[in-house]
Amino acid sequence: MTVTSPVAGAAAPAPPRAPDPPPGRRLARRVSLLLAVPALLVLLVFFVVPALRLLWLSVTTPEPGFGNYTALVADDVTTTIVLRTLLMAAVVTVVCVLVAYPYAYLMTIVSGRWRGVLLAVVLVPFWTSLMARTFAWVVLLQDNGVVNQVLGAVGLGPVRLLGTTAGVTLAMAQVMLPFVVLPVYTAMRGIDRRLVDAALSLGARPVTAFTRVYLPLSLPGVAAGATLVMVLSLGFYVTPSLVGSPQQSMLAQFISVQVNQLVDFGAAGALAVTLLVVTLLLLGGVRMLTRTRGATGSGIAGGLT
Amino acid sequence: MTDRAGATIRAEALTKRFPGASAPAVDAVDLHVAAGEFMTLLGPSGSGKTTTLNMIAGFEEVTSGRILLDDDDIARLPAHRRNLGMVFQSYALFPHMTAAQNVAFPLRQRKVGKAETARRVAEALELVHLGGHGDRLPSQLSGGQQQRVALARAVVFSPRALLLDEPLGALDKKLRESLQLEISRLHSELGITFVFVTHDQEEALALSDRIAVFRDGRIEQVGTPTELYETPASRFVATFLGDSNVFTGTVHGGLLDTGSAQLHCDGPDGPGCLVVRPERLRIGAAPADGANRLSATVSDVVYQGAFRRILVRFDDGSTGLVRDAGDAATTTRGDRVEVSWPAAAGVLVPETAAERVGAGVGSGSGVGVGAGVGVGA
Ligand SMILES: Nc1ncnc2c1ncn2[C@@H]1O[C@H](COP(=O)(O)OP(=O)(O)O)[C@@H](O)[C@H]1O
Ligand SMILES: [Mg+2]
Numbered sequence: 182m183t184v185t186s187p188v189a190g191a192a193a194p195a196p197p198r199a200p201d202p203p204p205g206r207r208l209a210r211r212v213s214l215l216l217a218v219p220a221l222l223v224l225l226v227f228f229v230v231p232a233l234r235l236l237w238l239s240v241t242t243p244e245p246g247f248g249n250y251t252a253l254v255a256d257d258v259t260t261t262i263v264l265r266t267l268l269m270a271a272v273v274t275v276v277c278v279l280v281a282y283p284y285a286y287l288m289t290i291v292s293g294r295w296r297g298v299l300l301a302v303v304l305v306p307f308w309t310s311l312m313a314r315t316f317a318w319v320v321l322l323q324d325n326g327v328v329n330q331v332l333g334a335v336g337l338g339p340v341r342l343l344g345t346t347a348g349v350t351l352a353m354a355q356v357m358l359p360f361v362v363l364p365v366y367t368a369m370r371g372i373d374r375r376l377v378d379a380a381l382s383l384g385a386r387p388v389t390a391f392t393r394v395y396l397p398l399s400l401p402g403v404a405a406g407a408t409l410v411m412v413l414s415l416g417f418y419v420t421p422s423l424v425g426s427p428q429q430s431m432l433a434q435f436i437s438v439q440v441n442q443l444v445d446f447g448a449a450g451a452l453a454v455t456l457l458v459v460t461l462l463l464l465g466g467v468r469m470l471t472r473t474r475g476a477t478g479s480g481i482a483g484g485l486t
Numbered sequence: 487m488t489d490r491a492g493a494t495i496r497a498e499a500l501t502k503r504f505p506g507a508s509a510p511a512v513d514a515v516d517l518h519v520a521a522g523e524f525m526t527l528l529g530p531s532g533s534g535k536t537t538t539l540n541m542i543a544g545f546e547e548v549t550s551g552r553i554l555l556d557d558d559d560i561a562r563l564p565a566h567r568r569n570l571g572m573v574f575q576s577y578a579l580f581p582h583m584t585a586a587q588n589v590a591f592p593l594r595q596r597k598v599g600k601a602e603t604a605r606r607v608a609e610a611l612e613l614v615h616l617g618g619h620g621d622r623l624p625s626q627l628s629g630g631q632q633q634r635v636a637l638a639r640a641v642v643f644s645p646r647a648l649l650l651d652e653p654l655g656a657l658d659k660k661l662r663e664s665l666q667l668e669i670s671r672l673h674s675e676l677g678i679t680f681v682f683v684t685h686d687q688e689e690a691l692a693l694s695d696r697i698a699v700f701r702d703g704r705i706e707q708v709g710t711p712t713e714l715y716e717t718p719a720s721r722f723v724a725t726f727l728g729d730s731n732v733f734t735g736t737v738h739g740g741l742l743d744t745g746s747a748q749l750h751c752d753g754p755d756g757p758g759c760l761v762v763r764p765e766r767l768r769i770g771a772a773p774a775d776g777a778n779r780l781s782a783t784v785s786d787v788v789y790q791g792a793f794r795r796i797l798v799r800f801d802d803g804s805t806g807l808v809r810d811a812g813d814a815a816t817t818t819r820g821d822r823v824e825v826s827w828p829a830a831a832g833v834l835v836p837e838t839a840a841e842r843v844g845a846g847v848g849s850g851s852g853v854g855v856g857a858g859v860g861v862g863a
Binding site: 375376378379380381382383385386387389390393398 | 543544545564565566567568569570571572574576578579580581582591592595596639640643649
């Protein structure tokens with residue numbers, strides 16, 4: 182950060198730019214990169230190597246060439262499953278954001294004790310096993326389960342939930358909720374409450390103060406949370422398998438079928454590579470969006486109005 | 487909007503009680519700010535200044551009482567319809583907007599046209615000497631510059647009053663002084679009413695037309711800087727604004743009996759405190775008739791260029807402060823001296839029960855003095 186002269190009418194200083202660190206600092210920075218070595222090793226052994234192997238399998242089994250990929254594109258079932266997976270991930274993400282945003286906001290305005298309670302409620306999913314929670318949803322979503330009893334009581338049910346995409350979406354959204362609540366809450370906690378007061382004093386109606394000031398400043402948290410949920414949802418396996426049905430399967434389930442039942446490593450590899458590419462494209466898109474916003478600074482606000 | 491530039495602001499029996507709090511944060515405050523006046527709310531931290539300002543701005547709900555802007559009761563009007571400029575200690579610039587976009591914000595809310603907005607934004611930034619900085623983000627500006635942008639933003643829509651909550655509190659001393667001048671200039675150029683909150687008595691004395699001294703949610707005294715300094719209404723005001731020597735005792739027939747001395751003063755019989763400013767005390771000079779005189783030992787001399795601060799210990803053990811402009815140039819630590827002052831230089835203020843309990847030094851920079859030994863001439 183450049184501190185500019187307080188003197189009135191002083192010449193405009195050069196735009197701020199991070200100064201080059203002194204040589205000693207540069208060396209220290211290089212040495213500190215060593216701290217990342219364990220993590221990189223783990224990634225290499227458990228991610229990069231298997232991913233490359235899958236890629237290799239996809240272009241060599243059963244015979245060398247891109248046969249697996251052309252088959253994948255030609256096969257309606259695969260296309261349907263990829264699109265369904267994308268759609269469900271998107272819906273889960275939207276549901277999570279819609280539920281998490283007001284929840285995180287509530288956390289910022291209540292007293293310390295209530296904040297603790299709300300935080301604990303969000304974190305419970307982190308403390309219990311995914312299997313346990315998913316089986317709980319299987320019980321809840323049964324035709325005569327709690328959810329349907331409630332829906333019936335208000336005249337909306339019963340609805341078939343178990344084995345449907347609706348049920349899967351519901352269960353996945355619950356599982357993913359903390360991944361949105363926490364980054365959104367963190368972003369909101371960093372917003373000076375007086376900014377909203379300032380907007381009001383300048384004549385903004387409360388709704389405008391929210392959309393023009395509070396919302397844009399909380400968006401980085403939303404983007405972080407939404408990206409996490411989207412990416413996790415694309416490859417989600419346990420919940421769709423237990424709550425959903427094979428007829429409505431998602432990409433990860435489909436891959437598992439290729440491997441475990443059809444023993445078709447080539448097709449599985451091609452699918453996995455597809456999943457990886459879709460995920461990377463998504464991350465790249467988010468990164469590009471946030472970067473252009475960072476550059477203009479006002480992009481977030483501009484995009485909203 | 488009327489043709490007059492500044493609005494009068496009147497708070498009547500304004501009260502704020504936060505849920506769960508034992509005492510009200512603001513307790514039946516009556517305050518009358520004239521049109522175009524620079525009124526400062528001064529008081530120690532927690533005395534209710536911000537809460538009062540927030541109620542005027544509309545950020546805090548009023549428990550009871552009225553707030554009149556000219557003749558309209560605005561106490562129940564939402565903040566965004568009050569049309570009052572507000573400047574915060576934390577600047578409260580929108581970090582995702584450039585300086586120019588920040589300043590344009592209130593104009594956008596008022597549906598001002600594009601060309602007109604651009605013109606007024608440029609004008610407002612010029613007014614605070616930040617023309618050419620419009621495309622910077624707040625994070626690319628220094629603290630002083632950010633506060634200037636905030637000032638421009640708060641006045642660009644021509645509000646009839648500007649509320650400022652410790653606007654210089656986050657700045658270092660040098661910047662604070664330059665921005666004080668800036669705020670003073672803005673006030674005279676715009677001619678609108680300023681309500682300025684600070685806990686810094688020097689800042690209050692330097693800037694204000696009048697000062698309201700807050701204490702525990704109440705106004706202790708309202709007056710011009712001179713009135714407050716020369717004739718404080720209470721020991722609290724005397725010690726909060728500037729340095730004071732305070733002698734406590736009982737008044738009987740124009741004499742304050744401190745237990746070890748009789749001091750001439752002007753006031754009704756009963757318990758009281760005699761307040762004497764350090765620059766009114768003399769060391770060594772021949773006292774005039776009817777002057778008070780106490781003997782003391784010099785315990786420290788601090789050279790401050792134009793004057794010296796001489797700390798003395800009176801013979802009964804209490805301490806006093808003399809601000810000497812040259813009479814006692816040769817005085818050094820350990821000297822036995824005579825401290826004197828004309829009776830008219832002292833101000834007698836009532837002593838409240840609360841102050842008797844917390845005897846001695848008042849808050850702020852005041853020097854508390856119990857009683858001096860010696861004999862009034
Ligand atoms: N939101 C609040 N809830 C409860 N008490 C508050 C709140 N804001 C201020 N107070 C209390 O009100 C009193 C006055 O506070 P404030 O107006 O901020 O004082 P000042 O600005 O003079 O330092 C303090 O005792 C403070 O603790
Ligand atoms: Mg305050």
